[in-house]
Amino acid sequence: MTDAGGELYIDASPGERRAALLDAEEGRLRHLAIDRNGRPAAVETILAARVTSVDGQTGAAFLDLGSIGDGLLAKAGKLTQGAAIAVQVSRDAHGGKGAAVTRAWTLHERYLSWTAGRQGISWARALGQGKRRAELEEILARALDAMGASGLDDGLQVRAPAAAVGEAALLADLRRLAARRAAVEQALKGAKPPAILEAPADFALRQVRDAPAESRVATDDRAFFQRLKQRVEGDWPDLAAGIAFADPAKGALLERAGIADEIADALSRHVSIPGGGRLTIDDTEAMTVIDVDSGRSADGGGLKDEAVFRLNKRACEEAARQIRLRNLSGLIVIDCVTLRAKGRMRALVDAMRAAVKGDPVKTDVLGVTAAGLIEITRQRTGPSLGELHHAPMGDPAPAPDAQAAAILRAVLRNPGPGRPVVTASDVVERALDGPLATARADCERRLGRPLEIRRGPDSVPPRIDLER
Incomplete structure (x- = not known):
């Protein structure tokens, strides 16, 4: 599967924003990012x-x-x-x-990036070596020549969406990169450390900036939609035909798009493999272990070697999707169903490398260990999906801030007669009064009444009763 095209959904509720990317070919959830009050993200600062x-x-x-x-x-x-x-x-x-x-700090635009201290010009793997790449090389050469002595020709990276635009968009990106670089270098001269030279881009804009070329984007945040519309019309022409506002009064955006069930699956320990079999994913402090189960027995249950290979190949493809979706990082090992022909493991490693090719986070498939496990390392950029949703490792309860955000979202999106009474534990109530206090106040403003909390066990989804 390539990362060309796709559907990006961005929903906003008090205390939390979520961005879900579906792939263009199968419409399956490919990436999920969450921005929540009380969990500030500093990456790209x-x-x-x-x-x-x-x-x-x-x-x-x-x-x-x-x-x-x-x-x-x-x-x-x-x-x-x-x-x-x-x-x-x-x-x-x-x-x-x-x-x-x-x-090696990096400045990102949609079509181009620039990294300090890097030599030459690099190209996204998705651009390949064909005719379009040659056309882009000519366009970029002209754009750099038009820029003069910008110094951007060393350290420049051409991103995959560049294939969908022309010279004007690339030149505009070059100019923005040159201006931002100059601003950072100027700020550094007068800075008294520690001092921020450039803050990271807004969460939602960053998700759109990094979306595949010609993606369709929908959001239920009216204020963000207006900002996005201006940005797309001015800077991101490949997205111009595909942005839309989704009225929140018609229901929760991710639920309407059929994504909520896939998010629940991404938090499960067991995942079905398309075509049969399943993965068991255990994320521990030391490493992540992914076990492939044929559904018969550990050694394939009498399946012929070619059938076992096909199962393992599908498992590698699904494992790559789950690794990106769950934002798993560090050391990851995959225990495939045993192959009698040991030489086929090399083909599985190649399949795994192809499967992680589109992952925007640095991912290395190291090979096969002496024990026959496929070994992978993936750069950590932030908490995993499980860490965002669950209490500390080993505790199946939802994380207090995740449950609190889910409560606020559910209260607003399930209106009805009567006053909403929420059942929540003391730790969730503390989250509502602490890191999500501003979000709670926003929720109560929209409701037109205070949010009433009744002490009790947390449940997924949250329990909300409408009482008269």
Whole structure:
């Protein structure tokens, strides 16, 4: 499956925004991103940081990132304590670990990106080597020539949606990149670290910016729709024919699009493989283990080797989808159904590499371990889908802020006669009074009455009674 085209749905409710991307070929959920009050995301933030210490053994530098907290730069090089440097957050703080940063900060536009310190021009793999790539090379050469001595010819990356636009859009992206680069460099000169040089793009705009070429985009957020319409008309011509406003009065957007059930499946331990079989996904602190089950027995239950290979290939394709959808990261191993012909494992590794090709997050398929497991590493950029929805690992209960956001969404989208009375645990009530207090106030303003909470066990979906 390629990442060309697709349907992007962005819904907004008090305290939470969700963006769901469906692929163009099968209409299946490909990517889900969540922005929730109380869980600030710093990825893509560019800032002037101060080196607080350098570990002589590991060569890592610890940085003061100001309001973001502490940061870790894996390779300090010649940096010394007290030095000021420009860095970009590449991974949010997680599990007691500070944010990860890089000195190779990147500026993203829809069609082009630019990275500090990188040599030459790189191309998205989806652009291939064909006629359109050659046309783009000519267009880009003319655009760079028109820009003059911009310095963008080193470190430039051509993104996949560039294939859908012409010279004017690429030149406009180049100009924006040049202006942003100059602004960051100018801000750095006068900065007193720690200081933010460029804040990350708005969550919803970032989802659209990174959507496949010629995607269709729908949102139930009227204010965002107006902003998006202006941005698309001015800067993102490949999306111009496909943006729409979905009236929230007609029902919850993701539910209307049939996505809610797929989100529930993405939180399940077991996943069906198209064509038969299933995956069992266990996400632990040390690694993620994905087990392939033929539905018969661990060794394929008498299936011929070719049938086992086809099952494993489908399993790899579904595993790649689940890895991206669940935002799994770190070390991932896949235990496929045993193949008698050991040489076929190399073909499975190739299939896995092809399956993760469209993942925008750096993903490496390392090969097969001595135990016959396919080994993968994926860069961590933020919490997994499970971490966003569930309490700490090992506890099946919903995360308090996730349950609180679900309550506010359900109250607004299930109107009826009477006053809404919500059943919630004390930890969820604390979330509603804490990180989601502003969202609760917004919800109550829309309802025209206070939200009444009755202490009790949490349930999924939330229990909301209408009482007179």
